[in-house]
Amino acid sequence: MADKPADLPAINPLQYAPWHPREPRGNAQARIGAPMGRTKEQAAANFMAFQRTIPSSDIVIFSDGSRLADGRAGGGYIRLQAHHQFLRSSLSYRHGKEVFDAEAEAALAGAQAAIAYPTAQFATNLWICLDNLEVAIRLLSPSTGSSQEIFESFRTLAAAWPLRKRLPHTKSGSIQIRWVPGHAKIPENEAADLTAKEGAASTPPAPQKSSYASLKRHAKTQSLSAAQSQWQKVAPQSYQDLEITTSPKRPGELQLNRLDLGRIIAARTGHGDFADYHERFNHDDAYLLC
Template identity: 95%
Template sequence: MLPSTLAAADFTAFQRTIPSLDIVIFSDRSRLIDGRAGGGYIGFQAHHQFLRSSLLYGHGKEVFDTEAEAALAGAQAAITYPTAQFATNLWICLDNLEVATRLLSPSTGSSQEVFESFRTLAAAWPLRERLPHTKSGSIQIRWVPGHAKIPENEAADLAAKEGAASTPPAPQKSSYASLKRHAKTQSLSAAQSQWQKVAPQSYQDLEITTSPKRPRELQLNRLDLGRIIVARTGHGDFADYHEHFNHDDAYLLCRCRA
């Protein structure tokens, strides 16, 4: 059995163990070719879908940010829904492992405000209004294998795609991760532009650039790479090199006597 198939089977088996009155939220994110990002979530209780929403985040969010915001939005909708009084636990299921591991933990970097809001919400869940016989419970996070044809996760993915494709009502705020990526892209472009102005002619003739940082030549074996470096730098067994450094013992002629 393939790992993805096995993971999907494990999750499906886990789903059967969730009490029917617990609320289960599936959240997901989407990003279009033009950079627009969206999120979505669906909610189930007693095997009935009672929540669904598509969210638009515009161009200023990375996939990581939208995944976290979709999970938060789903949890916020669930805790305020009237039937939350019947549920013991609130399950948040998402296929982004990094976000899943950080939702209930102190976080640095992008979307700190979102993660802080989620932890505040998790602390409020046991204090919600509930029936006398309903336990306080907690918010639980569960990773879902993505692209494993789990129906609920596929439905959340569809909601996210609809959110990304919708028309933005107003300019959206940019996240830290999005601004960081933009700044990195701009700096690389500026460095490349400056290099084209100041690069020695010999480097320009060999089309040596500043990007990528790890050119394909580095994948060659050491012998071939060494020959390329010698040819490009001119520091090798060349007559000009030996004459420049006054190597009196150097043999300057080729075996063909040229």
């Protein structure tokens, strides 16, 4: 089997077989405080109430990802402990990541920074708070999709948290994930969002690997572009005159009733029940063989 190019992500779809037991999605949503039918306002109020119950000695990371209109992606996080912000970092990924990937990498980077910080010895739990629901669900679960390496690294880090250096009276604790409503005027999440936008707008120190999701988007875009270019070369002149293209997949005409749509198709293709019309009006020069 040929070696994988160095700039491609490592994806192993067989790492977790479908028949292996997994945490039910409903259980995962309950574990991270997912919306589960609540409005954004209710979820925001619930999160802020929950945030007040976190012991001040615990470390809380708010992380986020962002993608600019030109395709550049970035991530960022802030670290809080004892109600004070100790760390703030922005990460740049340029054009090789989707928001999903940036969110996952920012969460991992925040957790790595937290476990390496000296005050981790005072904390029982490490809380990772982010507003991407799918990433929040997957951070502590087996993953076989985009950013698989990142999720695996996070799971490894979570297993190492109880083994960190800590004070004798500090419990081993664990890494906990909490979903936070985005753009709900939660100051810490807004601050993390700002760091992510700053990261997306900055230049990375070194070339970044493209993620599976990013490559998939690129391949889809390229295939659509190639199909459109080929269509422009081979489309009948009548189609070109009517500006009929291969995109979008479901043009607005498909919303019409069958009778009107049939007439449009007949007019565009030149194939239809025209003989009766021409014979009725005695069009002797009409071409009736369709």
